[in-house]
Amino acid sequence: MQPVIVQNLSKIYHSKQRQGLFKSSRREVHALKNVSLEIREGEIFGLLGPNGAGKTTLIKCLTTLLLPTSGRAWINGYELTKEDDAIRATVGCMLMGERGLYWKLTGRENLVFFGALYHLPPAERKRRANEIIERLNLGEIADRTVETYSSGQKMKLAFGKALINDAPLLILDEPTNTLDVPSARELRAMVRELNQEGKTVIYTTHIMAEAETLCDRVAIIDKGRVIASGTVAELKESLGQETVIRLEGVIPQQASEAVRELSGVSQLAVTAVNGHNLLTIVTPNQQHLLPQLIHTLTTHGAILRNITPQEVTLEDVFIAHTGRTLAEDTRE
Amino acid sequence: MRSKSPHQPSLSLIISAALAETKLRLINISRYPGQMAMEVIIPIIFAAMPMLLGQATAGDNAAANFQANTGTANYFAYLLIGASTFTIVANAFWHIAYWVRFEQETGTLEAVYLTPTSSLTLAAGVALYSAVRGVGSALIAYFLGALIFRFNPLTGNLLLALLFLFVGLIPLYGLTFLFGALVLKVKEANALINLMQWVVSLLMGIFFPVTLFPPWLRFIAQLFPPTWMVNGVRSALLGIGYFLENWYLDWAVLWAFLIFAPLFSIQVFRRVEAGLRRNEGIGTF
Secondary structure (H helix, E strand, O other), X not given: OOOEEEEEEEEEEEEEEEEOOOEEEEEEEEEEEEXXXXXXXXXXXXXXXXXXXXXXXXXXXXXXXXXXXXXXEEEOOEEOXXXXXXHHHOEEEEOOHHHHOXXXXXXXXXXXXXXXXXXXXXXXXXXXHHHHHHHOOOOOOOOOEHHHOOHHHHHHHHHHHHHOOXXXXXXXXXXXXXOOHHHHHHHHHHHHHHHHOOOXXXXXXXXXXXXXXXXXXXXXXXXXXXXXXXXXXXXXXOOOOOEEEEEEEEOOHHHHHHHHOOOOOOEEEEEEEOOEEEEEEEEOOHHHHHHHHHHHHHHOOOEEEEEEEEOOOHHHHHHHHHOOOOOOOOOO | OOOOOOOOOOHHHHHHHHHHHHHHHHHHHHOOHHHHHHHHHHHHHHHHHHHHHHHHHHHHHHHHHHHHHHOOOOHHHHHHHHHHHHHHHXXXXXXXXXXXXXXXXXXXXXXXXXXXXXXXXXXXXXXXHHHHHHHHHHXXXXXXXXXXXXXXXXXXXXXXXXHHHHHHHHHHHHHHHHHHHHHHHHOOOHHHHHHHHHHHHHHOOOOOOHHHOOHHHHHHHOOOHHHHHHHHHHHHHHOOOOOOOOHHHHHHHHHHHHHHHHHHHHHHHHHHHHHHHHOOOOOOO
């Protein structure tokens, strides 16, 4: 059985657009547009996309928090909107990170409480809470109120909360968002470990490197649509002969526009990095293009600091499809 | 696809989830001990104001004037029962609104909605917590007030008074879910609570009998279950007279509220909830 099947799922929000103090107009936001996915048992499936792409909306639909406007989905064999209780019982979720915890309760009290809401018998709740505390090395802080935890400890506890019902499917929405590098690495290692124990994982992130190292397959979402999906290798291969050149420096807009006009530039994205610009160029012919690039940029006033021909990354796949980087917020 | 869910919890596990919600809130409030002390003092101060005003304006005739209009000269007990019952009612509105609004803001509302426990079970747990806290504070305030104002708190039919109180709690919480639905919809709690508290305190007659109202306002007041609850408690303890002459008729009205108010409110709450799920979601504030 496929743990997740999504068929043509769409979600339209209605929001008010303020026009002055008293006036507002109704606005339709198409957060998901005919999304279709199949997630296989035992895989780590990455949902990748910039902020505002629709990842969290999709996750909220799949976890029954939002009703889709159209389309169908089955989670662990249960049909969305028809068997929502069963879906919730068979999914472990980490959404909104540390915000989903009661700060005046201890870590252990939080876990036992959520165990009760997942309908675990009292003895089972305590046993599961103890297991999670031990597994996540939370023993020293488990009996302190959550308000005294560091941000990383809160995220760890929130991750533990997702494990309380021992669900076969874990849905983790940007779980490393506020973590420092070592804590993020530790959490990813735990996700891998749980996956090896047989759990299917849906992992949303806007960090491409994270998806590359962790996920078996990924779907790239942009503006509510799945624009590409497959294994990391498949997605990279989908660029064919295309390669990537990154140029860093002071690059005026007219210089980057001039580059865009060059034949041999398939896609181009500009990002601001540490007061400089980073130009990412996808091209089928790196060697032929490079001298032209340098010439065009310098004649248009660019001061180049660094030129790096690179291997294709998932970010480049995204750029190749959209002409934008993942750093851009695409929220409508 | 599977057609039947094997994930139906037993009744005991559903009750256990509701009790976990109650326990969570009791643990939470136990970590703010000052608040509990305040809650006991508030109804005493609330009742003391009209007592002193009455004494200041009517002097030695205060008790006689009061008896002429209410049926009892024991205005200390009358006002303290009103203020204590109002504490229960105001707390009920406050706790349900606070549950919805505060948890929306902190993110825990979405977290509990991710679990298979229904919002009705969660609400029952919150209501039980609120009832335990409100009734506990009100009883302590009543007995403490009796000590301060020197009257016998155990006059009349105490058991009947408790029956009116407990039967009245259920339709009261039914109404609070309507209020909770309104808070979910408009995403604002404070102004709504402030407004509700004044309207409720007027309508339920915490300092005066609603029979003093003009007929149209009395009719509106008597559509509100706490009005019957507070009058029942007062009649049982102070013998002021039931709205429908006999205690069992007044009690029957409360039972009618008990059946219809929760059913109606739950329907409204669920509709609002479904509306939110169709649009921006339950946790958006």
